[in-house]
Amino acid sequence: MSSEEKSQLRPLILDIGSQNFRLGWAGDDFPDIIAPSIYVDNSDYLFTSDVIDGLEDIYITEKDAESYLFGHEALKYSNILKIHEFKKKGNLNIFAKYFYHHYKQLKITEENQFKQPIIIITPFYMSKLEKTKLQDIFFKIFDFPSIVFLSENQGVLAILQKNSGVVVNIGEVHTTITSFLHGFSNVMARDTYPISGKELTRYLLNLILTKKGSKESVYLDKTITKEIKDKLSLCILDPEGEIKRIKDGFTKYNRTIDLPDGKSLEINSERFLCVEPLFKPSLIHIDYVGLPEAVSRIIRFWDRENWEDLLPNIIIVGGTSLIPGLDNRLKFEISKYFSERIRDKINVIIVSGRKHVGWIGVSVIWAQGKLQKGWIQNPSHEISKQDQEIKESNQIKNKS
């Protein structure tokens, strides 16, 4: 077996994020494929008009019809077709096509196709049913030999070489808080937090339109707002004080955004106000505690003597954690929930490349050879293995 073939039989790590899909070889530094977790349906147009109808039927003949486009290819048509997030839709048939589309891009030789073990990174809230469905896809549709489900947070801790800590994963669709103590987790000491990146985007859109609405006509959509949020949002310690300064003529936060239609948009306080729902959910009418309190509750769930192990290791990951200043603000706010004695120990850690840290972490775990347990074998392979054994024993018998 050549080394290339060997490397093609390594496990594949698959991270199905709500925002991004990551696929790559275990042991590599970075996923080979990072693609948006979206697809488009060729006939599902954003613009619906009955002015002139029938063009699809006339132009798209059956042989031309390839119903779906995935990932980056789908993104090219984001202003023409409706974008669907397969994770949100829970349509596993589409997911299977999506996976296969990207699997092909790994350029695996024909004889090695579908022979790799699969490591699937899952959030803790993934139900057993969902896991079973995924298992069915990989075993029945593609016939992979084995799979293992691994928590993203384990990967995060692995990359930081820690076995205790609180992982706050603020993604675009989900936010989770998970804690580990000496490598153990507790089902009670974790939480799904109701505010994530998309709520902040919506809030930012609201802030901009409320401010500009009466003065001038500005057209914004969520895609542009998300871009504004990703590029310009920040988190500061004293938003109210800064608002006062802005009113007095402070221009540090002023930014001009050139919109696609040639108009420009001025924003200032919106840049930091859009993050505030994380600290005050009532701003977006969500009846829940702020993220710092939610984190502190998770820590408090553990015995008091363990707090000192957890507090220095509050790790923030996920796309939304990229907002500058979020770590300082969290540290500042979390400290309010602990006594002065241990306040100094609080440390919020940000990891570089934290958008993909889960995938990288799992790759490290595999490389360290720590991923021996938990593999689920493809039943059909087991049967064929048994068949083989029976055949072999029969042959021996016959010989004798």
Next chain:
Amino acid sequence: MAVTVDLKQQFLTNFQNKIITARKLLYNANHKWASKLLDNLSLEIEKNDWLDAQKKHQLIMIISNSWWMYLNSLVKRKEGEVEIDLIRYIDAYKRFFSFLSKLDDFYLFNNFCTNLLKEFIKKEELSQKGITKFINSFSAKLYEREDYRKLFEIQILQIFLRKSVAPSEYFNLSMERLGKTLINLEPSKRALFLYILIESVCLKYKLMEDPVEFVKFINKILVNRLPSYLKNEFSNISRININERSFNTILVDLEDFIYYLNDISEYSWIITFIRGIFSKIQIYQSYGDAVTYIRKFIDFAINRNRFEMAFDIYDFLEDLFIYQSDLSYDNILIELWVEACRKFVDMKEKKYLLQSLEKLNHHLKFPKTNAQIFHYFYTCNIIWQFKSMFFSLEQRDFWRMMFYRALFEERNFKLAEKIIPYLDEDFNKVLTDLTILYNEVEALKKDIYKFNEYNDNLPLFHENYSIKQIILRINSIGIISYRMISVDDKIIEGFISNEYWNDSHLIAIYNELFYESKDRKFIFNLAEFGELLYIFLPKLIRDFFKSFKIESLNLIPQIYFILDNMTIPFDLIYDNNYFLLKYSIGYKIGETTLGGVAFEEISINTSAEEPLQKSFNMLIIESVNSKNPLRWNEYTKQKELIFPFQAGADELDYLVNFFNGRDEIDHITILIGANSTRENILSNLSKNMYHIIIFVGNIFYSKWNPKNSFFLTNDNNIITFNEINQILSKNGSKSQPFIFFNAQVYDIEGKKLRNTLRYFGEIVAQFDYNKITGIVSKNYPIFNDETKQIISDFFINLFNNNSQGVSLLKARQQSIANKMEKLIEEQVKDSISEMGTTHIDLRSSLAISSYLLFGKPWISLRKNQ
């Protein structure tokens, strides 16, 4: 509120930027934002109330073209195979049609939809589901716009393509509508009506070889799906048989139909009959007969104001001619649309004129042969005339027209040569030798198409017409009217009916005369500008100037221009000599009274009489603000004048000295420096004793109300022109003063205005010319020996009992004579020194054109004593 040029410019620049942005968005597949941007843009155009119909149409066409170009860019042809990004293509088409459907004008939507439909018909495998949906959605729009003929047409087409009737609302509606028309027809003729309608679908979309078979085919499908009220009528179709023998009888019936349908206001069906008749005549007689026959229906339609029908006929003829054309420059197609334009111009029908112009422009391809070049520019000149009556004109139109007039009408090769760079770039290559071109095409002049607008040899217009006075009126719409009287009191009057005055491009060139040469876009000197101005005059006016004769040196013809806006000094017109050196010219700005302007007796012998001694009282007002107001200059670390006017101050000194030495002046009051206060000026003006008032100073122009424009007195006060006019117009005023202005004009913000003519025109239009003799203004702030001589000669002539127009003319002539003398001296010196001749552009002197007269040129100062 008047819309400023700046605002218009800003709108158009903004439009241009948005179009560029939208095109970029389209090419980046960002249809959502692009269509939003383009839709908003079209909305802005539609609601704009100062853009004229043509400009709106042009801008909408730019948007439409943006979509069209993008759609075409998506079709990529590689080695005979067509590759299309269908997702983008379909979405772009949908959005494009949505945009077109929102426009007031249905023409574009209809046209693009029909063309697409024709494309679909050619497809080998056409989705029945798709074409049904397409035709039904198109039908919905046709029904909305009440185009029932087309609705019926595409429903029949749908039946043919599907080979069955699609059970849709629009099929029923089209039948219902057809039933309503049929019921108004004589029962015996209904079958023929239906036959022609169905047959026309076959002919138009080229569906089957034999139209008779087509009618049978459709009738067979329809028979079981027709509503009861139409069954009987359709069953009779099979009895119709048109052949060579029966055609003549049927032709009479068909023609009757046309008249009848027009009488019962069902004229939208008529074009179908015309097409039907054409095809029959073409088969049974000849193509030429067919064309001649249907042409007569153009006048039928135009005379009955059925413009849409007329346009349809032209459109149909275009299709026929294109079929026979090799798609290069085609005189027949061009002349067809010129004729259409002409008809719509006559009927003042803008919508179809615009569409016809569009068609004309499309066919006006780049000419290759000399005959084509002549035909091309001749047509451009006519297009200019058409457009000038209704729309704002583009620079391209302007230069093409000017080139034609310069070369082919005026034989001004030099000027034509100078115009070539302003034509489309490719003309550089074909317009190489203008003399050869002119000589080659001269014979074609008499054969080219023309309209009988006016007879070139008007009966009154003979060589012996010795001109005495001319009044030329150009109103704000641009209508030019004229009235002229000869020495023997023969009057010619009328107005130009085929062209309106539209001088915006000429103003741009005129304004550039005052720019530094590095900033200039147009390189014309003053004389060349004068030539441009001359050829810009409608041919009839030019012909007037060419053909009348000037009686004698003693009788100087007087021209009185009555303008709504003073934009260009007509004194600068140059036809081998400047008008300002030939005619006694005066201006009136604004409306005339109901009685108009009467010709007044002028004596042939106006040569100098002995002036009365000590006759005139004179008031000189200096308001050059030479002491204040001041502002701080940080660079020079000192205060400086805000409105310095050195040339004015110099001229004032000169005038004071000049008048002090004149015997004709009885009394002279000079308000200068600190004496020139508001109070002093007003009290002196109120005395009503001055025959001549000289004003030198700074004027501030109020664009909101020119009447309230003012000048700044030396005590930092203001006096408005309204106040001055009121004082001078007071009852009992007998002096009827002559006023001389030497002024710099600023706007209210204190910005110096560059070309002050229009503003100054608006200001002087406020004066009551029955109470004053006239106004002479100086337009450029220059002061040199020439201006000194002109102004002093002018007053001397005026004192010598010359009319004010003649005084100015003689002063200008004298100035030129002196200049000539110097020039000759220079040349002699040069020839002696053998250094070659020095080129002095005698004609480009600004000084001689810097004085303009407002008021009747034939009035003299003497009368007012």
